Amino acid sequence: MKQPNILWITSDQQHFSTLGILNDKIKTPNLDRLAREGMLFDRTYCPNPTCTPTRASLITGKYPSQHGGWTLGTKMPETEPTIGSYLAKEGYQTALVGKAHFQPNLTTDEFPSLESMPLLQDLDFWKNFHDPFYGFDHVELARNHTNEFLVGQHYALWMEEKGCKNWRDYFTAPTGTMPKDQKYHWDIPEEFHYDTWIAERSNALLEEYSKSDKPFFLWSSFFDPHPDYLAPSPWDTMYDDIDLDVPEVVPGEHDHNPPHFQLTQDPNADFSSWQESGFFCHGMHSHANISRETARKNMSVYYGMVSLMDKYIGKILDKLDELGLTDNTLVIFTTDHGHFFGQHGLHAKGPFLYEDMIKVPMIARFPGQIPAGTRNTAIQSLVDIAPTCLDFCGLPIPRTMAGLSEKDVWCGQKDFVRDHAICEHHHEPTTIHLKTYVDTRYKLTVYYNQTYGELFDLENDPQELHNLWDDPNSQSLKQELLLKYIWAELGKEIMWMPRISNA
DSSP, X not given: OOOOEEEEEEESSOOTTOOTTTOTTSOOHHHHHHHHHSEEEEEEEOSSSSHHHHHHHHHHSSOHHHHSOOSTTOOOOTTSOOHHHHHHHTTOEEEEEEXXXXXXXXXXXXXXXXXXXXXXXOHHHHHTOOOOBTTBSEEEEEOOXXXXXXXXXXXXXXXXXXXXXXXXXXXXXXXXXXXXXXXXXXXXXXXXXXXXXXXHHHHHHHHHHHTSSSOEEEEEEOOTTSSSOEEOTTTTTTTTTSOOOOOOOOTTTTTTSOHHHHHTTOTTOOOGGGOOSSSOOTTOSOOTTOOHHHHHHHHHHXXXXXXXXXXXXXXXXXXXXXXXXXXXXXXXXXXXXXXXXXXXXXXXXXXXXXXXXXXXXXXXXXXXXXXXXXXXXXXXXGGGHHHHHHHHTTOOOOTTOOSOOOHHHHTTSOSOSOSEEEEEEEOSSSSSEEEEEEESSEEEEEETTOSOEEEEETTTOTTOOOOOTTOGGGHHHHHHHHHHHHHHHHHTOOOOSOOOSOO
């Protein structure tokens, strides 16, 4: 039997509800089609609510505390084995097009980074870059979100090749000339948008792969809907006249939460006691200065960014069909973590591990193996993606992976293989160091060196409004969950060396 191809399609910072098949306020016809032809997962969790850690977990099958890329501004060591390196040894053609973010945007002698300035914009370097990158034999990379000054690499080369000689006009200083205060509308023509680039280059690779007898592993890695909220016409105004339900804080919901939750609703909040490293702490600022009108417009453009991305995801799926590759290709769509656009009075991301932040959309399709048109409520973790793919390929799962194979669940042969998920968030050395344990009903969050925490009953309190951590009637439940969390931590240890003798 021919080994299957693998196609990963990922977005960046996408809320789990932003699929048309779940939400009639947003249009995602191509992702909806993928869900109808495959399995839609209701309870998939990321291992970390930021980019680098989760993206590194996707390719290693390890948790951030295990692979080394533990927060933003760190790098995953190049020595880490990845799914790409395993598949390449088995004859797979491996490629990544789009966002990597395995390394920081600054470099040092001790920790050199290929994704750093000014190397990002050394186009001669990237034109001639053909080295393997974390198990991918072929990469075409970019690093910017929307008009961010970090634009460069293969995306800038592509814009120039397409005749967009003035591409710097669409990006901010010091790279370009676009005003930093311009909101919502991005003047860049859609033909030069990075969604177009990712789809075009992914499809070119699919064309090449269709002429080969070798299987392929391709990751099409989109950048949206990660803020800033910017989209070209007509996507920036697509949802202006739609009656969107803009989330808001519920009065009193943070009264029993850890102190940083309460501070987010203070217009003059002081978060200095959480800042240890001197680097930016995501989410640790006041969220109270965003008006409802601004939140509504942010949400509408965010939806537009999702719909624009969906259009180009559709072009990749159509190319699979056109080339006759669909039936032997495992397609997985997901994102790296969630997003706030007003839920709990919060915006973007931070150390607030609500479902909005750590539960992510996920769809898997493999004709003839994954039942079409099914929804699955079993708990999934993104650390499971790599081992599951290896299992679908009939390959052994390395002992270096902490994730579990979900193949039997995806194929409808088991109800579940895991009864919990763990999400880590280690953003500062000690002050922002927390972990969340979530099972079929409850969610528990613990903080390093702190006696406060969170306990939510997701069955009776799905909106996570009532923290039971200090509730007198919930103390035995808290003790039970703390023990289960400790067991879960023990269970995810990587034992790469099997015991082979008595001594």
